[in-house]
Amino acid sequence: MISSTEMAVVDENAEALGVPRKQLMESSGNAVASVVRDVADPDASVALVCGRGNNGGDAFVAARFLSEYDVTVHLLGRAETIATAIAGENWTALEAAGIDTREVRDSAAFDLGDPDVVVDAILGTGVTGALREPEATAAKEINAAAATVVAVDVPSGVDADTGEADGTAVEAGHVVTFHDRKPGLEHVAADVTVADIGIPAAAERVVERGDLLRLSRDPTAHKGDFGEVLVIGGGPYTGAPALSAQAALRAGADLAYVACPESIAGEVQGYSENLIVEALPGDRLAPSHVPRLTELAVGMDCVVVGPGLGDAEGTLEAAASFLSAFERTAVVDADALQVVPALETEATLVCTPHQGELEAMGGETASDPDERAQLVSAFAAELGVTLLVKGACDIVSDGERTRLNRTGNPGMTVGGTGDVLAGSTGAMACVLDPAPAAALGAYANGRAGDLVVESNGYGLVATDLLETLPRALWPDETDR
Ligand SMILES: NC(=O)C1=CN([C@@H]2O[C@H](COP(=O)(O)OP(=O)(O)OC[C@H]3O[C@@H](n4cnc5c(N)ncnc54)[C@H](O)[C@@H]3O)[C@@H](O)[C@H]2O)[C@H](O)CC1
Numbered sequence: 001m002i003s004s005t006e007m008a009v010v011d012e013n014a015e016a017l018g019v020p021r022k023q024l025m026e027s028s029g030n031a032v033a034s035v036v037r038d039v040a041d042p043d044a045s046v047a048l049v050c051g052r053g054n055n056g057g058d059a060f061v062a063a064r065f066l067s068e069y070d071v072t073v074h075l076l077g078r079a080e081t082i083a084t085a086i087a088g089e090n091w092t093a094l095e096a097a098g099i100d101t102r103e104v105r106d107s108a109a110f111d112l113g114d115p116d117v118v119v120d121a122i123l124g125t126g127v128t129g130a131l132r133e134p135e136a137t138a139a140k141e142i143n144a145a146a147a148t149v150v151a152v153d154v155p156s157g158v159d160a161d162t163g164e165a166d167g168t169a170v171e172a173g174h175v176v177t178f179h180d181r182k183p184g185l186e187h188v189a190a191d192v193t194v195a196d197i198g199i200p201a202a203a204e205r206v207v208e209r210g211d212l213l214r215l216s217r218d219p220t221a222h223k224g225d226f227g228e229v230l231v232i233g234g235g236p237y238t239g240a241p242a243l244s245a246q247a248a249l250r251a252g253a254d255l256a257y258v259a260c261p262e263s264i265a266g267e268v269q270g271y272s273e274n275l276i277v278e279a280l281p282g283d284r285l286a287p288s289h290v291p292r293l294t295e296l297a298v299g300m301d302c303v304v305v306g307p308g309l310g311d312a313e314g315t316l317e318a319a320a321s322f323l324s325a326f327e328r329t330a331v332v333d334a335d336a337l338q339v340v341p342a343l344e345t346e347a348t349l350v351c352t353p354h355q356g357e358l359e360a361m362g363g364e365t366a367s368d369p370d371e372r373a374q375l376v377s378a379f380a381a382e383l384g385v386t387l388l389v390k391g392a393c394d395i396v397s398d399g400e401r402t403r404l405n406r407t408g409n410p411g412m413t414v415g416g417t418g419d420v421l422a423g424s425t426g427a428m429a430c431v432l433d434p435a436p437a438a439a440l441g442a443y444a445n446g447r448a449g450d451l452v453v454e455s456n457g458y459g460l461v462a463t464d465l466l467e468t469l470p471r472a473l474w475p476d477e478t479d480r
């Protein structure tokens with residue numbers, strides 16, 4: 001089962017992996033034609049009723065595959081208004097091939113005739129709200145006809161996620177859907193065929209730019225809607241918590257706080273006026289700080305625990321004690337990872353170890369990448385956390401789904417890049433579930449590093465990543 005958001009992610013990831021959408025459309029159209037052949041007599045007439053989006057485009061392709069039938073293609077609207085280039089190209093190919101095409105300029109001009117089979121390609125996953133005209137009239141005529149109806153992807157007017165129809169919807173006997181079942185089809189009384197359209201398995205397994213579609217930014221948003229992140233870190237180190245908190249801001253969080261020992265608070269603040277610094281008495285995190293940390297954490301969407309904390313006994317005790325009483329999402333990094341295996345907590349944890357830290361936590365590793373991914377998945381399930389295991393290929397798993405991230409480069413072995421990753425993952429966790437947050441945190445960090453190396457060559461430092469994180473997460477056309 002796949003939601004429309006997830007489908008859009010997978011579709012864009014396939015494109016990023018070298019399988020363009022037009023190629024998928026060719027497979028979709030072929031699959032539709034094959035179901036039409038299953039239901040149509042050899043001398044049948046087939047009417048394809050097409051909208052101006054890619055759902056219609058699938059049917060333009062299908063028409064090319066159905067030359068043995070008496071085929072008519074009805075386009076709802078003028079050809080100039082076809083919404084996508086790939087659908088437009090497939091329309092032009094139909095006209096060039098001399099196939100019977102008709103443009104329906106208004107609903108009164110729609111004449112379905114009396115076909116044996118209707119292909120409903122008015123709208124697919126792009127539908128919003130009730131069918132407008134001429135789509136609504138076309139749907140009513142399809143429902144009134146005696147024909148066998150084959151719907152492309154979903155019956156037009158039906159929401160692919162919910163199965164609800166906001167007004168008229170096509171009643172189909174057969175549905176050809178693509179790649180995976182859509183939840184809305186559970187509520188539709190039709191035979192459903194799921195067609196493999198050649199989306200590579202890697203489009204689901206590998207984190208790619210399609211995953212960025214998860215980060216829509218509502219134009220009516222208010223301050224705080226994109227999250228407040230608290231970084232608990234520092235003591236022996238000053239840069240790490242500052243890098244994490246700045247990364248959270250660069251990855252879209254609205255406010256970033258750093259709770260750190262007072263001995264370094266001035267330095268942390270000095271790195272950036274964008275941070276809100278809370279000084280804790282002394283020079284190391286200690287159990288006496290836990291009540292104040294718990295108080296600070298109340299208003300936060302995510303807490304990042306670990307950057308630059310060190311592993312003094314009292315520090316680890318404080319980290320464990322804070323996390324055991326915490327009930328929301330925390331990213332755990334660096335020395336704080338050690339406390340996770342013995343921890344009992346209601347919190348949702350995203351842990352970001354490298355190989356060495358993973359092994360120190362009790363996790364196993366292997367040289368074969370698939371085996372390594374399986375071990376990470378099993379360990380995530382055992383701990384009940386989301387693991388982001390850093391490496392040349394990052395592995396992200398919540399024990400149910402495992403993703404691989406391939407962005408990043410050898411320049412990123414420099415100090416501080418892990419602190420940036422923890423912070424950007426914290427920002428992602430404010431707006432996304434833990435597993436996609438970790439996946440996108442890893443993707444963005446590596447992509448930021450790749451952008452730096454592309455323009456400057458090696459010799460990157462962690463602060464360079466802060467500057468390129470926004471471009472990694474919200475690329476413009478030139479970054480693709
Ligand atoms: N990987 C894949 O999933 C593939 C899917 N394919 C097919 O593409 C459609 C989705 O295409 P898209 O262009 O995004 O949307 P639609 O064709 O469904 O419609 C967009 C079109 O419709 C207009 N519109 C929206 N709501 C209404 C309404 N209520 N009334 C009238 N018109 C409406 C909107 O303005 C747009 O212009 C998917 O279902 C598959 O069939 C591809 O084959 C590639 C692989």
Ligand SMILES: [K+]
Pocket residue numbers: 055120121122123124151152153154155156
């Ligand atoms: K449809």
